[in-house]
Amino acid sequence: MPDPRDPAAVRVALQVEAVRLRTEIGEPIEGPGQMTYGSQAAAATHVFEQQRDLALRDRERAQLRQVEEALERLDAGTYGTCRSCGQQIAPERLAAIPWAAACIDCARAAR
Numbered sequence: 685m686p687d688p689r690d691p692a693a694v695r696v697a698l699q700v701e702a703v704r705l706r707t708e709i710g711e712p713i714e715g716p717g718q719m720t721y722g723s724q725a726a727a728a729t730h731v732f733e734q735q736r737d738l739a740l741r742d743r744e745r746a747q748l749r750q751v752e753e754a755l756e757r758l759d760a761g762t763y764g765t766c767r768s769c770g771q772q773i774a775p776e777r778l779a780a781i782p783w784a785a786a787c788i789d790c791a792r793a794a795r
């Protein structure tokens with residue numbers, strides 16, 4: 685957990701997270717035809733797992749975007765400021781989610 689008041693620590697944490705996400709996104713998802721199915725059930729399970737992996741991949745891409753945007757905000761000096769209302773984001777929130785772009789109130793309102 686980086687200290688949100690320490691930009692260097694936040695930057696390292698964000699960069700580590702970005703590398704982790706890029707690595708996971710870069711790994712190929714096994715497609716059909718690359719394995720032989722013992723049964724219809726195994727095939728169905730495989731298709732299910734593949735779809736789950738793809739859904740996970742979408743979430744990871746979205747998160748990677750948030751992490752990259754947080755790094756840009758660090759560079760721009762606007763890190764820790766809510767992009768909706770301009771208020772400071774609570775340090776506890778940034779400690780839990782270093783790439784948070786909105787304060788808790790705006791994040792709740794956006795849902």
Ligand SMILES: [Zn+2]
Pocket residue numbers: 766767768769770771786787788789790791
């Ligand atoms: Zn806000």
